[in-house]
Amino acid sequence: MTVLELSHVTKRFGDFTAVRDVSLTVDKGQILALLGPSGCGKTTTLRMVSGFEEPNEGSIFIAGEDMKGKRPYERNVGLLFQDYALFPHMTVIQNVGYGLKNRGYEKSRIPARIGEMLELVKLTGFEHRRPAQLSGGQQQRVALARALAVSPEVVLLDEPLSALDAKLRQELRIELKEILSAVGATTIVVTHDQEEAMSLGDQVIVMSEGRIMQQGRPTEIYADPKTRFVAEFIGRSNWFSGRLGAEVAGSVREFVTGDGHRFLVPLPDGPIDDPDAYEICIRPERIGIEAVDGAATGPVNRLQGTVRDMAHLGAVIHMVIELAGGRHITVTQQYLGQPLEQAGRPIGLIFRPEDCIIVPAAS
Numbered sequence: 001m002t003v004l005e006l007s008h009v010t011k012r013f014g015d016f017t018a019v020r021d022v023s024l025t026v027d028k029g030q031i032l033a034l035l036g037p038s039g040c041g042k043t044t045t046l047r048m049v050s051g052f053e054e055p056n057e058g059s060i061f062i063a064g065e066d067m068k069g070k071r072p073y074e075r076n077v078g079l080l081f082q083d084y085a086l087f088p089h090m091t092v093i094q095n096v097g098y099g100l101k102n103r104g105y106e107k108s109r110i111p112a113r114i115g116e117m118l119e120l121v122k123l124t125g126f127e128h129r130r131p132a133q134l135s136g137g138q139q140q141r142v143a144l145a146r147a148l149a150v151s152p153e154v155v156l157l158d159e160p161l162s163a164l165d166a167k168l169r170q171e172l173r174i175e176l177k178e179i180l181s182a183v184g185a186t187t188i189v190v191t192h193d194q195e196e197a198m199s200l201g202d203q204v205i206v207m208s209e210g211r212i213m214q215q216g217r218p219t220e221i222y223a224d225p226k227t228r229f230v231a232e233f234i235g236r237s238n239w240f241s242g243r244l245g246a247e248v249a250g251s252v253r254e255f256v257t258g259d260g261h262r263f264l265v266p267l268p269d270g271p272i273d274d275p276d277a278y279e280i281c282i283r284p285e286r287i288g289i290e291a292v293d294g295a296a297t298g299p300v301n302r303l304q305g306t307v308r309d310m311a312h313l314g315a316v317i318h319m320v321i322e323l324a325g326g327r328h329i330t331v332t333q334q335y336l337g338q339p340l341e342q343a344g345r346p347i348g349l350i351f352r353p354e355d356c357i358i359v360p361a362a363s
Contacts, residue, residue: 001028003186004049004154009058011044011210018044020210021058026154026203029184031177033201035191036233041210042190046156049188051075063153073102078147078185082159084139086131092118092142093127099150117145120179136164137172144176148183155180157189161196173199194234198222206230226269228279228362237281238329241361244268244275252299252353255280259325263301264353268360277361284318284332286355289341290348301356303349305329307341321347 004026011019019041026032034042047053049060051072060067067075078099086095096114105113118124121141131139140160147155160176161169177200180187191197197204198218205215206229214221214230225231228239240261245254248264255265255278265280290302308328309320317333319341331349341347 002026003028003063004188005059005061006045006049007059007061009045009048009055009060011041011048011053012056018210019048019055022210022212023058024205024212024215026186026188028186029181031180031185031187031189031200031202033189033191033197033204034207035194035197035201035204036207037192040207042207043158044210045207046158046188046190049154050077050079050156076150076153078150078152078155080140080143080147080155080157080160082162084131084143086139086142086146088131091128091130092123092134095131095142096145096149099146103150105150113149114145117149120148120182121145122175137168140164140172144179148179148185153186155185155187157187159191160189162191162193169196176200198234204234206233208233223357225281225357226359228281228359231281231357231359236284236330236332237357238284238287239279239281241279242276244272244278249299255356255358259323259327261303261323263356264299265356265358266353268358278358279361281357281359282329282351282355283357284330286351287329287331288350289331289333290350299353301351301353303329305347305349307343307345307347309343310341312340319347321349 002025006022006024009019009022010017022045034045036042044053048055051067051070062075093114096117097110100110100113118127121144123138123141126138134142161172164172173196189200201218203215204218204221206213206221208229214226221230221234225234231237240257242255242257245256247253251267252264253267255263263280268278303323305321305323307319308322311318312335315335317335317340319331321329321331323329
């Protein structure tokens with residue numbers, strides 16, 4: 001069942017169009033991640049859903065009801081702000097219960113509901129502390145408990161983990177997803193962090209300049225980006241530009257790069273109008289390493305290069321490889337105790353045709 005629907009929504013601020021003809025739906029219990037750089041329109045979209053901004057064009061429906069003209073307090077949404085917006089003079093109990101009191105929740109049931117929410121976010125025992133006595137992660141949980149306490153139709157999270165340090169962010173991603181799933185919350189989460197979007201979102205929408213560039217499951221967005229912008233924003237990439245050559249076999253074609261490399265690549269989606277107007281992306285983790293005189297079989301692509309830099313980051317090894325002609329590419333490997341490559345050493349690289357993502361050349 002669709003809980004939230006945006007239909008051809010546009011928002012302008014003077015001559016600047018922040019959101020352009022955005023349409024999307026969020027089903028009951030689904031988590032949708034809006035991902036994109038600063039200024040792409042994702043937060044403006046969230047503000048229109050919450051009622052803090054009105055669209056110039058288009059419609060927003062929550063639980064089938066048109067939100068036109070409805071103020072924020074008239075919409076059944078729960079909002080977790082980027083800075084949490086907790087009341088500093090109130091205790092945890094008072095912060096979590098604030099929305100319940102303002103929405104006319106039965107007074108005798110409020111303490112039990114607060115207790116239920118604090119148990120959900122694992123803050124039982126912190127009832128009488130004030131925000132200044134809590135860590136950043138604990139403050140985030142209080143804000144989440146307050147947003148969920150009123151049983152909103154839609155939960156809106158604006159960069160919910162950005163105020164936390166990297167280690168705590170990683171820990172709370174899992175916990176946040178578990179909490180939202182446990183209560184079956186229909187959720188939109190706004191973020192510029194690709195890992196956050198992919199770990200939290202059942203669906204991901206990538207936005208740029210107010211438009212939806214691509215929507216799909218996290219694995220689909222990563223493995224099959226439709227544009228260079230999406231491919232670069234959702235992960236690290238090595239890029240080659242050139243022209244599509246003759247069909248080799250089945251759905252594989254030759255791709256000739258501008259600096260003379262010849263690769264086997266999959267056929268692009270749709271008709272080929274201009275064979276010179278394509279680029280290929282190879283993810284760093286899809287490139288394997290073999291001996292310079294390696295003898296792998298089957299349709300594969302090979303490159304020869306020299307190790308220029310290597311960083312051992314615990315579980316992952318990052319290498320910068322210089323190819324003939326001076327081009328640098330990035331290769332990553334899982335560290336399983338193997339000997340580390342040394343700078344200046346020749347290296348052979350190998351990848352399959354299906355490891356190449358082919359997209360129209362950026363205009």
